[in-house]
Amino acid sequence: MALSTLNELNSPSKNHLYKDIGLDQWPIIYCANYNIGFLGMEKLHPFDSSKWRSVVRFLRDAQMITNATIVQPNEATKEDLLTVHTRRYLSSLKWSINVARVLEVAPIAVLPSFLVQRKVLRPLRYQTGGTILAGKLALERGWAINIGGGFHHCSSDRGGGFCAYADLTLLIKNLFTYYSDRVKKVLIVDLDAHQGNGYEHDFLNDDRVFIMDMYNRQIYPHDHEAKSAIKCKVELTNHTNDKTYLRLLHINLEKSLNEFRPDFVVYNAGTDILEGDPLGNLNITPEGVVVRDEIVFSKCIRDKQLPIVMCTSDGIEHKRIFVLFSGSKGKDGHSWCPDCVAAEKPIEEAVKSSLPSNGVFIECFVGDRASWKDTNCPFRTDSQTRLTDIPTLVEWGTPKRLVERELLDTETIKILFEED
Numbered sequence: 265m266a267l268s269t270l271n272e273l274n275s276p277s278k279n280h281l282y283k284d285i286g287l288d289q290w291p292i293i294y295c296a297n298y299n300i301g302f303l304g305m306e307k308l309h310p311f312d313s314s315k316w317r318s319v320v321r322f323l324r325d326a327q328m329i330t331n332a333t334i335v336q337p338n339e340a341t342k343e344d345l346l347t348v349h350t351r352r353y354l355s356s357l358k359w360s361i362n363v364a365r366v367l368e369v370a371p372i373a374v375l376p377s378f379l380v381q382r383k384v385l386r387p388l389r390y391q392t393g394g395t396i397l398a399g400k401l402a403l404e405r406g407w408a409i410n411i412g413g414g415f416h417h418c419s420s421d422r423g424g425g426f427c428a429y430a431d432l433t434l435l436i437k438n439l440f441t442y443y444s445d446r447v448k449k450v451l452i453v454d455l456d457a458h459q460g461n462g463y464e465h466d467f468l469n470d471d472r473v474f475i476m477d478m479y480n481r482q483i484y485p486h487d488h489e490a491k492s493a494i495k496c497k498v499e500l501t502n503h504t505n506d507k508t509y510l511r512l513l514h515i516n517l518e519k520s521l522n523e524f525r526p527d528f529v530v531y532n533a534g535t536d537i538l539e540g541d542p543l544g545n546l547n548i549t550p551e552g553v554v555v556r557d558e559i560v561f562s563k564c565i566r567d568k569q570l571p572i573v574m575c576t577s578d579g580i581e582h583k584r585i586f587v588l589f590s591g592s593k594g595k596d597g598h599s600w601c602p603d604c605v606a607a608e609k610p611i612e613e614a615v616k617s618s619l620p621s622n623g624v625f626i627e628c629f630v631g632d633r634a635s636w637k638d639t640n641c642p643f644r645t646d647s648q649t650r651l652t653d654i655p656t657l658v659e660w661g662t663p664k665r666l667v668e669r670e671l672l673d674t675e676t677i678k679i680l681f682e683e684d
């Protein structure tokens with residue numbers, strides 16, 4: 265193939281995810297399609313799957329942005345995803361049970377595939393498109409923020425930890441393809457509380473990518489193979505505070521920038537480092553997070569004049585989730601399970617009178633009688649649910665649960681709601 269033809273094929277104008285924006289727009293990327301919401305099931309993972317809407321609402325209320333200044337991305341297509349992902353992996357996502365494993369939300373396994381594709385995976389594809397677009401905008405404006413993305417647990421052939429698409433790998437691969445004259449070396453600064461094992465697998469033997477990963481070594485994912493890709497590894501322990509965290513960040517970011525001398529920076533800015541986050545288990549204050557972001561942006565943009573993309577990654581809304589598992593209801597509006605029917609009224613009374621202000625109540629149906637009796641029923645086999653009987657009421661993410669006849673007493677249910 266002639267060089268001129270190759271250059272034409274690799275022109276940014278050929279990438280439908282790259283779009284031009286107006287001079288009155290900020291390089292802040294978001295659209296309503298980012299948010300996941302389907303019958304409350306998205307709340308069964310502690311990751312806040314509608315946080316992106318909350319972030320944008322806050323920025324609008326503070327008059328920092330308007331609908332007109334926000335950049336709306338295109339959805340990443342199968343062809344876009346295949347530049348990194350294997351066909352086998354993408355095909356596996358056609359099965360609801362595989363999506364349930366990747367997102368760690370067991371009830372998704374029993375949903376029809378077309379609903380999972382539309383309500384769960386499509387929002388993640390929009391966010392992936394947003395991350396890729398951010399690369400182009402950062403080169404043009406010096407910086408770009410995707411209010412979403414940062415799926416750092418997903419690699420080309422494996423997802424996990426609520427990460428179904430490898431948007432960070434896709435961002436970097438697209439930069440190398442479409443901006444090869446400007447971007448030859450990329451620094452990843454991952455300040456999410458978790459190790460970014462997804463893209464680390466993808467760039468294990470790629471000297472063009474330098475990874476600085478600062479994470480709590482005592483929590484998920486404990487991926488020792490992926491750690492060999494990290495060039496600057498900063499391992500934290502539970503309850504690390506602002507002073508220690510910011511000191512380590514300052515030293516190691518300066519070291520990484522000077523040692524590698526990148527052309528571009530990808531910043532994964534998870535807020536699960538905040539004190540009280542049940543997944544990150546660190547003790548960083550909101551003020552500490554602000555200083556963290558200021559350090560990264562000032563060192564990269566002001567000191568080094570480097571284009572930077574920021575993705576918001578992990579971070580949750582602090583809610584107590586209560587899930588009632590019961591048998592599916594028939595046309596009469598009642599479950600085939602007699603105990604489930606008997607428990608309806610006392611549960612309803614307890615929810616109305618005693619559900620905590622930070623509580624969310626979700627009813628999840630396990631299917632018909634045959635589905636429930638099947639020994640391979642995902643609600644029985646999944647490590648998070650481990651159901652043996654219905655009805656069962658659990659506080660998600662805790663060992664607290666009430667089973668069968670325990671749910672016939674309103675006062676007993678109230679006690680479950682009161683405990684925290």
